[in-house]
Amino acid sequence: MAIIEAHGLKKQFKSGKTVVDALCGINLSVAEGGIIGLLGPNGAGKTTLLRILTTLLQPDAGTAQIVGQPIDTGSAAIRRRIGYVSQQGGAEAAATGRENVLLQARLHGLSAAEAKQRVSELLVGFELESIADRVVQTYSGGQRRRLDLAMGMVHRPVLLFLDEPAVGLDPQSRARLWDEVRSLHRGGTSVVITTHYLDEADALCDRVAIIDHGQIIVEDSPAGLKRTLAGDVVRLGIRVDELEQARTLFTNQAFVRDISCEDEHLRLVVEQGETALPQILQLVNDHGLSLQTITLDRPSLDDVFLHYTGRSLRDA
Ligand SMILES: Nc1ncnc2c1ncn2[C@@H]1O[C@H](COP(=O)(O)OP(=O)(O)OP(=O)(O)O)[C@@H](O)[C@H]1O
Ligand SMILES: [Mg+2]
Numbered sequence: 001m002a003i004i005e006a007h008g009l010k011k012q013f014k015s016g017k018t019v020v021d022a023l024c025g026i027n028l029s030v031a032e033g034g035i036i037g038l039l040g041p042n043g044a045g046k047t048t049l050l051r052i053l054t055t056l057l058q059p060d061a062g063t064a065q066i067v068g069q070p071i072d073t074g075s076a077a078i079r080r081r082i083g084y085v086s087q088q089g090g091a092e093a094a095a096t097g098r099e100n101v102l103l104q105a106r107l108h109g110l111s112a113a114e115a116k117q118r119v120s121e122l123l124v125g126f127e128l129e130s131i132a133d134r135v136v137q138t139y140s141g142g143q144r145r146r147l148d149l150a151m152g153m154v155h156r157p158v159l160l161f162l163d164e165p166a167v168g169l170d171p172q173s174r175a176r177l178w179d180e181v182r183s184l185h186r187g188g189t190s191v192v193i194t195t196h197y198l199d200e201a202d203a204l205c206d207r208v209a210i211i212d213h214g215q216i217i218v219e220d221s222p223a224g225l226k227r228t229l230a231g232d233v234v235r236l237g238i239r240v241d242e243l244e245q246a247r248t249l250f251t252n253q254a255f256v257r258d259i260s261c262e263d264e265h266l267r268l269v270v271e272q273g274e275t276a277l278p279q280i281l282q283l284v285n286d287h288g289l290s291l292q293t294i295t296l297d298r299p300s301l302d303d304v305f306l307h308y309t310g311r312s313l314r315d316a
Pocket of ligand 2: 047
């Protein structure tokens, strides 16, 4: 069953004379239990899409069903069941961390006893216990982000939206966040995460949608997206006097899609690097070639992004 089903979502912003088409007809389907990453540069429309799916913003056109409820009439039912950690966070700076999470719990209808139990569980889970009774304005950026995350999941949402959750986190906190998301996911929560970190999308998501200029350009599994590119590249360092022999040998192999010489290297494009490597080594051995180096390069999501948008995500 789909936990998110969106069709033709459009949103335009007007301020003064400028008109921005933030969303230009988004179709999106997310299966229950999935983790989908929305990957795109600044201004692509990621936050706008999240605000519509969480019923905080009305689309100009299109429809969406979230947890089986239409966004236009089911907002109360939807909000009870989802969690949303916005890009800027929603903690009250003058209150303590514990008060913030507690308030969220009570707003979501947990009883006083339930809330107390759940809040202390989360404060421990996000390693906030030792600072929980300090006011939030004294927190570091990473501590604040972890508090935002605790607030977003206090009511055990079946669907959690995270807008750029890792921005401002150090590598260690990022790893902890990923662990937390994975553990929530194991518990049955579906997750939508926006990011411009390619490694984050690659590590966490079972689906990735590349979004640019208000449109979803392509959606697939990270591996599937990478497969749409040329394939994996294996570079073989071979003695110059054996290069031609090696070239002839590998040209005749079914697993080799493309072959070229680069300096003293043979560059092979293969379907799947991990199955090609043992075959290559076997052939090298059988024909008595002297192999000096071997490297395997796999396309990254950045290559995928470049392929579909014509520019690098880092430049965008
Ligand atoms: N309330 C608003 N009024 C006017 N323009 C807006 C408003 N909200 C968003 N926009 C514009 O809509 C476009 C999409 O913005 P959005 O925040 O959805 O992008 P994003 O993909 O989340 O970007 P980022 O990676 O920087 O967070 C941008 O051009 C933005 O300036
Ligand atoms: Mg955004």
